[in-house]
Structures are given as C-alpha cells and as structure tokens.
Amino acid sequence: xxxxRIIVCLDVINRRVTKGVKFKNNVDIGDVVELADKYCREGxxxxxxxxxxxxxxxxxIDIEMVAEAAKRVFIPFCVGGGIRSTEDMRNAMLAGxxxxxxxxxxxxxxxxxTSSANAFGSQCxxxxxxxxxVGASEEFPSGYQVFIQGYRTPTKWDVVEWAxxxxxxxxxxxxxxxxDTDGVRQGYELEIxxxxxxxxxxxxxxxxxxxxxxxxxxxxEIAHADAALVASMVHTDGYTCDGIKDEIALRTSLPLRFQxxxxx
Amino acid sequence: xxxxxxxxxxxxxxxxVRLACQRFGVAxxxxxxxxxxxxxxxxxxPGDGSAKSAMAAIYERGYDVLLKEAIQAxxxxxxxxxxxxxxxxxxxxxxxxxxxxFFPGKVQRFEFPGHPELKIPEMGWNAVMFQKSHPLLNGIPxxxxxYFVHSYxxxxxxxxxxxxxxxxxxxxxxxxxxxxxxxxxxxxxxxSGEWGLKLFRNxxxxxxxxx
Numbered sequence: 001x002x003x004x005r006i007i008v009c010l011d012v013i014n015r016r017v018t019k020g021v022k023f024k025n026n027v028d029i030g031d032v033v034e035l036a037d038k039y040c041r042e043g044x045x046x047x048x049x050x051x052x053x054x055x056x057x058x059x060x061i062d063i064e065m066v067a068e069a070a071k072r073v074f075i076p077f078c079v080g081g082g083i084r085s086t087e088d089m090r091n092a093m094l095a096g097x098x099x100x101x102x103x104x105x106x107x108x109x110x111x112x113x114t115s116s117a118n119a120f121g122s123q124c125x126x127x128x129x130x131x132x133x134v135g136a137s138e139e140f141p142s143g144y145q146v147f148i149q150g151y152r153t154p155t156k157w158d159v160v161e162w163a164x165x166x167x168x169x170x171x172x173x174x175x176x177x178x179x180d181t182d183g184v185r186q187g188y189e190l191e192i193x194x195x196x197x198x199x200x201x202x203x204x205x206x207x208x209x210x211x212x213x214x215x216x217x218x219x220x221e222i223a224h225a226d227a228a229l230v231a232s233m234v235h236t237d238g239y240t241c242d243g244i245k246d247e248i249a250l251r252t253s254l255p256l257r258f259q260x261x262x263x264x
Numbered sequence: 265x266x267x268x269x270x271x272x273x274x275x276x277x278x279x280x281v282r283l284a285c286q287r288f289g290v291a292x293x294x295x296x297x298x299x300x301x302x303x304x305x306x307x308x309x310p311g312d313g314s315a316k317s318a319m320a321a322i323y324e325r326g327y328d329v330l331l332k333e334a335i336q337a338x339x340x341x342x343x344x345x346x347x348x349x350x351x352x353x354x355x356x357x358x359x360x361x362x363x364x365x366f367f368p369g370k371v372q373r374f375e376f377p378g379h380p381e382l383k384i385p386e387m388g389w390n391a392v393m394f395q396k397s398h399p400l401l402n403g404i405p406x407x408x409x410x411y412f413v414h415s416y417x418x419x420x421x422x423x424x425x426x427x428x429x430x431x432x433x434x435x436x437x438x439x440x441x442x443x444x445x446x447x448x449x450x451x452x453x454x455x456s457g458e459w460g461l462k463l464f465r466n467x468x469x470x471x472x473x474x475x
Contacts, residue, residue, distance in 0.1 A: 001390065001391070001431060001432070002386055002388050002389070002390050002412075002432055003388060003389040003390060003391075003409055005388050005389065040457065045388070045389055070279065070280065070283055071283055071286075071287075074280075074283075074284065074287070074454060074455065074456070074457055074458075074460060074461050075411065075455060075456070075457045076411055076455050093277050093279070094277065094279055095279065096279045096280055096283060098277075098280070098455065120277075121313070123385055123387060123413045172385075172387075173387070201380060201383055201384065202383060203383050203387055203388070224381070226383065226388065227388070257389045257409040
C-alpha cells in the first residue's frame with residue numbers, strides 16, 4: 001500500500017532556513033544542509049527547498065546549495081524559487097534535485113509545464129498553486145482564486161480549473177498552498193485541497209497551516225491529500241516527523257513510513 | 265569495494281546514484297558508451313525515461329552486448345527502475361518494445377479502472393515484502409518501505425526471480441528481482457533513505473555470488 005508522505009518545507013534565504021507568517025516576518029531557523037540532514041534522520045519522507053528570494057533578485061536558484069544538500073539527502077527532494085526555464089530546471093536536477101516546483105512562471109507561460117515534462121518526465125514537475133478563498137462565483141466556481149508572486153498578484157484562474165489544465169499540460173504533482181492558512185497553524189485549507197485532489201489524477205500535497213498533528217490527519221482523511229507539508233511544526237514547535245507519525249498511528253490507521261529515520 | 269561503473273544512456277539523472285556511491289567512498293566510472301566500461305567490477309544500470317528511447321540509446325551505445333557479457337562473466341549488475349524493467353523480455357510501454365531479455369517476463373502498465381483515487385504513476389514510499397534472503401538485503405528489516413516512481417511494473421514468468429513483492433491498488437508486483445549476479449529494483453535505493461543506502465552499500469560490497 002502506498003504510504004502517506006510527510007514533507008518538510010525549508011524556505012531558504014542565503015543558505016539559512018527561515019520561517020515567516022504569510023511570507024512576512026521571517027525568523028532564522030538554521031543552516032539549510034544541517035537541518036535537511038536532521039529532518040531526514042528524524043523521519044521526513046521528502047523535502048522541499050524554496051529559494052524564496054531568487055525571483056525577487058532576478059537570479060536562478062542557488063545551485064551550489066542544491067548540490068550541497070544532495071550530498072546529504074538520500075530521500076527525494078524538490079526545489080523551487082528562481083526556476084525561469086527548462087535550462088534552470090536541468091541545472092537543478094543535475095545538481096541532485098528529484099523534482100522542481102513551478103508556480104508563477106507556469107501561470108505566465110503554461111507551455112513550460114509541457115516542455116519540462118517532455119524533457120524530464122512529468123514526475124519531476126511539481127506545480128505550486130497559491131490559493132485564496134474568494135467565494136464561489138461564475139468566474140471562480142471552486143470559490144478559490146489562483147494568486148502568484150507570493151500572493152501579490154491575482155490571476156484569472158479558478159484553482160480547480162488551473163489544476164486540471166496544468167495536469168493536462170504536464171504537471172505531475174500539485175502542491176496546494178493557501179494564503180489564508182499559511183503559517184498561522186490553524187490547519188490546512190481542507191475544502192480546496194479536497195476539491196483539487198478529487199479533480200486530478202496526480203498526487204496532491206496539502207500545504208500551509210499545519211500546527212498540530214490533527215491538522216496532518218485531516219489533510220489525509222478529510223482532504224484526501226497524498227502528502228502533507230509541514231514547516232513550523234518541525235522548525236520551531238518541537239515536533240519531529242517520526243513523532244508526528246507516532247501520534248497519527250495512535251489515532252488512525254493511516255499507512256505511514258516508520259523506519260525512516262532509524263539508522264542501520 | 266570493487267570498482268563501480270554507472271551506465272549513462274541519456275535517459276535520466278545519474279546524480280543521485282553517483283552521490284550514493286560517493287557517500288561510501290566509491291568514485292564510480294560514469295560510462296557514456298560500452299567502450300568506457302572497465303573490464304572488471306560492478307555495474308549499475310539506472311534510468312528514467314521511456315522504454316523505446318531508452319532501448320534505442322542502449323543499442324546505440326553498445327550496452328546490450330556489454331551487459332550480456334558482464335552478466336555471463338559473473339560481474340554484479342544492478343538495474344534500477346526502468347533499468348530493471350528493460351532487463352525483461354518485453355515492455356508494453358510506447359506501444360510495445362522488445363527489451364534485453366535477461367529476465368523472462370514482461371512489463372505492463374498499472375490499470376485501475378473505476379478507481380481514479382489510485383494515482384498513476386505510483387509515486388512515494390511503499391513496503392517491500394522480501395521473498396527470500398539475499399546478500400542485497402542483508403541487515404534490512406522485512407517490509408521496509410522504499411521510494412517508487414513508476415507507471416509500469418515487471419511481471420516475471422518465473423516467480424522464483426522475485427526477491428521482493430509490493431502491493432499497489434490491489435496489484436501485487438515484483439519490486440525486486442534477482443538471479444545469480446543480476447539484481448534489480450523497481451524502487452530507487454538511492455532515494456530510499458537509510459535502508460535504501462544500506463541496500464546500495466550491500467550491492468557495492470557484493471561479489472555477485474548468491475549466498
């Protein structure tokens with residue numbers, strides 16, 4: 001049976017992991033490679049690194065950082081931020097990344113999803129969607145609108161429609177982040193996560209809002225997500241992925257990976 | 265440790281396999297054609313990509329003959345992911361593709377009609393039920409999860425080939441196979457954390473003998 005994944009999200013500025021609330025007030029958590037190694041040992045099933053200042057600084061993702069992480073991380077990892085072309089994507093993958101996350105770029109030039117999937121396989125192409133609750137309307141039937149550029153810019157896209165279209169074009173996985181819940185630890189935006197999970201045939205990652213173990217359980221049981229992204233819980237709140245899984249196992253029969261972090 | 269060669273056939277990303285070797289102090293030879301491959305040592309046959317283009321590259325680079333000779337010579341050979349699938353006789357991928365035929369059997373696609381919740385490809389961690397003991401599995405607990413990314417799976421016509429069986433969506437498939445010095449995994453040991461590295465290390469230390 002395929003196991004539910006817990007993915008640790010590392011937002012990176014200058015090789016330091018940082019954590020903000022709704023993309024603001026970032027605090028320093030520690031060295032990115034050391035933390036990545038620690039999270040692997042503590043049972044993370046996957047990691048995602050976002051170079052969160054790359055786009056604003058008009059530079060490609062920090063490839064050296066990707067290469068350093070790859071020497072220590074022997075579980076799948078995704079990178080995002082500063083991916084501007086299939087060439088940037090190729091460089092990230094040759095440095096050791098398994099997957100690359102596209103977000104604003106895919107909205108502006110959806111063809112990048114197709115060219116990336118053709119070049120590397122759709123399993124390497126993760127589409128990040130930033131969703132904002134706007135209420136159901138003719139324009140946004142799901143009740144959620146796609147935003148880009150760190151929630152600064154609204155788009156014409158309904159979240160479910162965009163997800164379906166992007167998968168048609170080549171996206172192999174969707175990471176669904178909700179601005180209203182991001183970083184506030186009140187739980188994932190379950191409604192839209194479930195709508196997207198039911199609308200597409202690729203895995204969906206619930207993102208933004210996890211503060212307690214029950215939120216992770218809800219992502220799997222209520223929103224039907226394939227994976228749940230955690231950040232604050234492991235960065236600052238004293239949880240480990242193994243600890244989260246132990247608690248889930250006490251309360252549910254969800255299939256999880258337990259032998260992950262235990263060294264041989 | 266014996267010398268290790270990784271076969272590059274332009275079908276995928278070799279970085280993680282190379283880094284897994286380096287983690288154990290092994291500097292692998294990255295071959296881009298058969299003539300690059302040293303006459304001794306282990307061979308890792310990795311890969312992503314699809315069957316047709318992969319087979320075309322394998323023939324073009326002379327890896328079909330190289331692998332046949334290496335297997336006959338008793339050199340340890342490890343196929344990973346599509347590198348496992350291509351060791352069988354036939355793959356249904358790309359409208360059907362003759363493969364290398366070192367293992368009897370075929371490769372077919374997952375089909376889950378009426379179950380849209382079962383995603384294809386299978387992507388993520390899944391348990392491997394070991395079918396027998398083998399040097400590749402030394403020290404690894406039964407039912408350990410490994411990391412998979414695949415839409416097609418191997419169906420050996422000789423069930424004794426199966427070293428590991430994994431279940432997805434009610435389909436039990438051969439997730440690891442072994443015969444003599446030839447071993448293969450559908451999952452990615454180089455992406456499967458500590459236990460994957462343990463398996464990879466077991467391979468690097470293996471002389472190709474079954475017991």
